[in-house]
Amino acid sequence: MNSESFLQYRDGQLYMESISLNSIAEQVETPFYCYSAAAIKARIGDCKSAFESIGATIHYAVKANSNLAVLRLMAEAGLGADIVSEGELARALKAGIPPQDIIFSGVGKRTSELLAALDAGIFQFNLESIPELERLADLCESRGRTANVSIRINPEVDAATHRHITTAVRGSKFGIPFSQLELALERIVRSDSLRLHGLAVHLGSQIVTLEPYEKACRRLREWVIELRDKGYPITHLDLGGGFGIDYGDGRCLAYGAVAAVIDRELRNLGVAIAVEPGRSLVATAGVLVSEVVYRKEVEPVPFLILDAGMNDLLRPALYQASHQLLTLKQSDEAREICNVVGPICESSDSFLQQASLPRVNSGERVALLQAGAYGAVMASGYNSRDVIPEVMITGDQYGLIRRRISHRDLMEYENFA
Template sequence: MQTMGAASLPSCLSYQDNRLMMGELSIKAIAEQQATPFYLYSADAIRQRIHDCLSAFSPVGVAVHFAVKSNSNLSVLRLMGSAGLGADIVSGGELTRVLKAGIDPGQVIFSGVAKTDAELRQAVEAGVGQFNVESAEELFRIDRITGQLGVQVNAVLRVNPEVDAGTHDHITTGKKGNKFGIAFQRLSELFCMAGEMPQVNLRGLAMHIGSQIVSIEPYRESVLRMRQWTEQLRAEGYLLDTLDLGGGIGVDYGDGRSLCFVEYANLINEALGGLDISIQLEPGRSLVAAAGVLVTTVVATKQAEPRNFVMLDAGMNDLIRPALYQATHPLIPVLLSNQRLEEPLDVVGPICESTDCFLKDYTLPLPEEGDLMVLTMTGAYSAVLSSTYNSRPLVAEVMLEHTNIRVIRKAWTLEEQLRLEE
């Protein structure tokens, strides 16, 4: 059984006089200006997480690139770029976004397991700083395209370290059998091949073992293996000057489990000390998750067995993580009431799917029709995964900066969707 009280509030949220606040503004006041459901982000909280991240990793010489797939809104990307972060992208669309946000293409890393020729050409022509190569076949295609364009590019090989990150099966990426990365047994072969590719400067290795990792041990095992393979390849005569350690740093979704930046920075310093190599990191979730909430309204409650239902106007098309990953996002009221008794409830949305359930057996005071509620920890992998299923609009995204409210993505109305089909 989960309880509302078991989850500590993200730092950007607080209760004052029983009203839920983001920074200095009440969420109720914000909801009076924007129809629910909508995403709400704290720019100040994002800046604080960026500061915490850089304070941990910069002293140990780690360059930080934001994983755009976690939240690709242009306003969020501009916050990252203004703080000096590079970007880690996985598509040509994300490349277009980071360039529009003003991020230097030389500070962009192009990851992704199935880059098309069109995307590779787009990235080469844009001057992307590094390609994380996922296969021998991709390496050959990069060689062909760069030869046609007469442009030299930097690349690293993404190696599969075959380490279980101890996270959900749907977000693990570094085990044998995952579609990502190159088997370490082929590294020497591919570095030898790259020696015959004058346009491809193969500079090192990359890894990414998964997402929402809350234990340091999978990182320790993986980083030590990366060091071992780097030293082995150098001994074979290859010049490696770059090591990309990916991302995946876990955050607290209400169970008290997370991984702090400093702990990982200390591991990197300890495990890679004396290697004389440039180190890159690509956090996403850990920079933005806690800075976002999904504001929603109770449509109705329903008496049922074994538990009563709370029905929200937000659905799995707006926030699919609970259905996709069995993820938990704590639900809290915008206005606290001491008059209602707590009881176990199932919290669901309006989508015509049984998987449209945010929380099961979740204990909180039974809300009433029209009550405003908030699903917390939705700054990452939330709005970016939303859809128009059941012909529902894409909901708005709103940014709060100090006391200024700004719509950073308008809701996509049904009329706008229909115009694409006529």
């Protein structure tokens, strides 16, 4: 389900659910993020319908959007969590996600983070290097604890996505290379404090074709059979996430299609399956609301300079990503070609180049769509700007789920002699 189902023009105004975004902007200074609770719940429902039908457990990738109000929706729906830091662990637990439904991923887990997760009693650690394995084993032995572990194996499958979000090719920092797999497994089975679950993979992010999943599942099937023949008890496969959403080019990956591939390729293998969707659950449910500070008339095309910048939404600068734009006030103006940029002193602070839009003037407001994932969580105070607020809409009500963190607030954390 697309965010557009919850984002419609009514009486010339852009509404999310039952509230006009302009009415919120009158109360909450732009720029701000705004999410539809109904859109998130609908995506959760679609996801559960697809993956629970094949017996897979679902662990929301917290890094996509870690706001406590968003995490609470995941907890209420019975989803687990995939975390990559102690902070995300604390957030997941505070939101009500049980520790026994939490998987700890990530390549650089610090000692303090491993201990926090051990103390919490999480479901599984996805180990990504031999040194990490050794450190966890030592901590468990010193604490008299036992940890469930899976080895994140690098399957060397190119998901053909942006190079910054490709994680499963040779030379990637992620996962243990196949050449080291048996060494890792042997160390685990010899340990009295590590309990082997199985293997984990994550192919990348924003994947819009099934082929990478087909290749990975086939390789995993071969490896499970081979490793079992060698005496390693593989009972669990964590297949990660990366399910792409439509950013306006019509390309996306349906949950049902991925579930069908998993079911076909891994059927009768006798393993429990976990998946870790993140972006696909929240991206289409969010928008970034901004105001045009200036309309700058230059050749060859005018600039619309927004009050939102790359510090608020980093994806276009970091990934060359494109977000669709709608005006908050419906317009009958003839379309024109323009550039949409932010105020940051960086040439990469650009949202849309050569975009076809109705004429937009200074003081008018716009919404950048598909901004519910990797938006607010990547925001910063660069250029000593405020960290902008987040709003959640539920029906005809809205609430501030993160207040604005002003540049004055940020200075309170600093000191000088």
